[in-house]
Amino acid sequence: MKCKECSYEFSMREIQDGSPCPECARRAQAAAVQASRPTPVYVKPQEVVVVDFKMSFNSMVWFMVKAAFASIPALIIIAIVLAVLNLLFGGALLGLAGLLGR
Ligand SMILES: [Zn+2]
Numbered sequence: 001m002k003c004k005e006c007s008y009e010f011s012m013r014e015i016q017d018g019s020p021c022p023e024c025a026r027r028a029q030a031a032a033v034q035a036s037r038p039t040p041v042y043v044k045p046q047e048v049v050v051v052d053f054k055m056s057f058n059s060m061v062w063f064m065v066k067a068a069f070a071s072i073p074a075l076i077i078i079a080i081v082l083a084v085l086n087l088l089f090g091g092a093l094l095g096l097a098g099l100l101g102r
Contacts, residue, residue, distance in 0.1 A: 001010045008023035055063070 001015055002008065003010065003021040003024060005021065006023050006027070008021050010021070014022070
């Protein structure tokens with residue numbers, strides 16, 4: 001025997017018990033859960049103004065040491081960028097000077 005709504009095949013035990021279709025009950029519950037779920041609301045990111053902060057001396061020392069070490073790769077990157085700019089513009093200026101014959 002099959003359910004008229006969803007063509008779920010009843011087991012012999014379910015037919016004997018006269019129980020309602022479990023597949024239809026599952027679908028109804030899923031629909032109810034979906035309906036009760038609140039629609040997501042977009043929350044704008046908030047701007048924060050930092051007026052002051054407290055930091056212990058030791059934490060500050062370690063923070064500064066970390067910042068000093070972190071600046072090493074940053075300086076390497078800046079050196080590479082400056083070297084490339086120097087190659088481009090320095091070469092162009094030398095070429096111009098050569099064209100002018102000076
Ligand atoms: Zn059913």
